[in-house]
Amino acid sequence: MGIEEYGGGVSSDIIVVTSNDVPGYHVDKVIGEVFGLTVRSRHLGSQIGAGLKSMFGGELRGLTKTLVESRSQAMERLLEQARTRGANGVVAMRYDVSEAGDVGTEVCAYGTAVVMSPAKD
Template sequence: MIVSTSHELAGYRIDSVLGPVFGLTVRSRNAFSQAGAGLKSMFGGELKGMTKNLEESRQQVIERMEARAEELGANAVIAFRFDTSEMGGDWTEICAYGTAVVATPVSG
């Protein structure tokens, strides 16, 4: 599956647009990680546990988006983006979205 933030794919022709696709997860915050993050933020530095959680969440939503695109018969997703939002103060929604397309390599 080709995933691109652009609206076109260099070297490919977009044969059909199958529609929007997304992958979604909602994560709750671990109380211990949150407390550690609060302490760490007072002194500065990377919040490694939070970074790891976000990386895993983003990978998960990309995989879900790709699976949905494959269900539609796509071989690529263009205009790919992430979106996150806080829900109720304790939950974070993470979404990957884009447009599922069928793309064919252009012979040179």
């Protein structure tokens, strides 16, 4: 698996930033919180492989790939919600990852949906 498969980022018509503002833009309207959520279980093969790998050390590539896919899916859902609510931007975007019992991992992408326009400076 190449490094490009581990990267984040989703091509979109909506600007998503982790900062509270976007240089060169003015926030015209705050729509409110938006989020995308996914819960993924690990299949038995990756759990066994991860258990063996953890005994010897090293990256758990199967779990890394699952987490990257989960983050991308959560981001796609966040973008869908923002778009549906009329936003063209999301500020203060964050990810939250937690265990969903013993069955999987919950990944949530969240932020504040806004309508913004280029600043007139």
